Amino acid sequence: MIGSPREARFGGSEPRRGWTWLAPWIVGNLVVLGLFALDLRHLDGGMVSPGAYWGRDFVNVWTAGRLLIEGRLELLYDLAGYHRFQLEQFGRIGQHNYSYPPLALPLALPFGLLPYPVALLAWLGATGWFFVRAARSWWVRATGLPAWLVLATPAGLVNIWAGHYGFLIGGLLLYGWRNLEARPVLAGICFGLLAIKPHIAILVPLMLLARGEWRAIGAAAVTVVVLVAGSAALFGIDRWIEYITVTLGVQAALIDAGNSFFRFMSTSLATGLLHWSMPRTTAFAIHWAQAALAAAMVVHGARRGSTQQVALLAATATFLVLPYAFNYDLTVSAMAAGMLLYVPRLQGWERRLVLGGFMAAQLGMVLVAAGIPGIALLLWGLFVAQYRSTVTATVER
Structure with a gap:
């Protein structure tokens, strides 16, 4: 076996608690609460x-x-x-x-x-x-x-x-x-x-x-x-x-989602680049280059981290690799970000990256509306923080 899977407390220390940590949950869910409100407002016989x-x-x-x-x-x-x-x-x-x-x-x-x-x-x-x-x-x-x-x-x-x-x-x-x-x-x-x-x-x-x-x-x-x-x-x-x-x-x-609602939910960098009217060859070349980097980082992490760390790292990397995927499948990545938010050893800039990743499924939709492939960028921030945690953490046995 390459490497040795080592189980440890995620983050290696006691989790932070307190009411201030409710803010990411509240702010991060505002978009979908608005979508629920719109659905209720327009509800007509199930439509x-x-x-x-x-x-x-x-x-x-x-x-x-x-x-x-x-x-x-x-x-x-x-x-x-x-x-x-x-x-x-x-x-x-x-x-x-x-x-x-x-x-x-x-x-x-x-x-x-x-x-x-x-x-x-x-x-x-x-x-x-x-x-x-x-x-x-x-x-x-x-x-x-x-x-x-x-x-x-x-x-x-x-x-x-x-x-x-x-x-x-x-x-x-x-x-x-x-x-x-x-x-x-x-x-x-x-x-x-x-x-x-x-x-x-x-x-x-x-x-x-x-x-x-x-x-x-x-x-x-x-x-x-x-x-x-x-x-x-x-x-x-x-x-x-x-x-x-x-x-x-x-x-x-649907990778080239045009102006459909699918583009707001897509986690794909390729979709975001195509919306900028970038030539398909260029858009996919960029996408596959960053996908290869993410896959290589996950393989390196697999040699260093615990099974838990590797699992959560790979869950986030999946959505950097795939040219076709959507934000409703980010449940494990959001869980991973939430877990990192509740431990104290991250540096300030890392915590901000994790916070963005935690809110990526919804905050990213707002960025997409502004013409930025926001979900992919926010997931990259989370992935970098996870990778650093995986390869540098002192594992408690």
């Missing part, structure tokens, strides 16, 4: 804006469940047919698409059995509970704060507003890293389940290889193979062909 329904992206989870129950899966990746089906269910809803691979369908099934409002509450409740359980030991030990507060980070509230997968994906990442040393096969299964949103796991294989975690790698690979083969057997190989040939192209097109 919260032209084309958007309450719970926003959760309509795709529920729709997939309904299509599975009704035996109409041929519509799942048929953009026109999928939209017609949603018009039947929701009325004047705008164009959506199911952007997840067929192996995610069993997850949608139980929610499709419920009325939509009940299903939305069950989705947020179940995934939120899962994330709290996964985060509890690291979060409470580092901050001394109640575990449920990990749901109220700026990224957590964006995920609630968007009705997205951020708590589920974040929980799988945390359970995987937490079990890596004691139960590597279980850790690998958790990492394999990330195939629900496979791009979010882009750095996991690299980290496991850097640390020589062969049992976890094997378990993850077997899990993915079983999920792909099982879903092909259950739902047909055509669903996979449609996902690869149609849906992946639709999602890739």
Whole structure:
């Protein structure tokens, strides 16, 4: 094994507490509180804006469940047919698409059995509970704060507003890293389940290889193979062909988000540069250069830090590497920033970088509105602070 995973208190000292530390939570959540207020103001029979329904992206989870129950899966990746089906269910809803691979369908099934409002509450409740359980030991030990507060980070509230997968994906990442040393096969299964949103796991294989975690790698690979083969057997190989040939192209097109709302939520430096009308070749060259730097720094950190430090460092780096990702999936990065905010050993400039990273999911949207690729820049600040903490901290055994 390259390096030795060493568990330690995050930051190595007693956490800071006090009412002054509420300020980042209050200021960091102002944007999404405003978005909730706008949705309530425009709420009309479930519609919260032209084309958007309450719970926003959760309509795709529920729709997939309904299509599975009704035996109409041929519509799942048929953009026109999928939209017609949603018009039947929701009325004047705008164009959506199911952007997840067929192996995610069993997850949608139980929610499709419920009325939509009940299903939305069950989705947020179940995934939120899962994330709290996964985060509890690291979060409470580092901050001394109640575990449920990990749901109220700026990224957590964006995920609630968007009705997205951020708590589920974040929980799988945390359970995987937490079990890596004691139960590597279980850790690998958790990492394999990330195939629900496979791009979010882009750095996991690299980290496991850097640390020589062969049992976890094997378990993850077997899990993915079983999920792909099982879903092909259950739902047909055509669903996979449609996902690869149609849906992946639709999602890739969102990297150049233009003036759509997606650009406000994108964590991608490439998206920000393209909005400046930078040539695609130049924008992607810059993006991949900084992505390579981030990946190299994570590999170096993997040789020096504890499993916990490496896990949280890689979680932030993921969104520097990916050209396609959004702020509702920053739940683990926001948690990492929150943990760093509550320990005293950081220098003043580092603490300011961490504070910006903590608020990146929402403050970054304001910067994007001003024409600055703010989420990516704020995440770089957080990443630098995490990297320094990982490679320089004195680890308590």
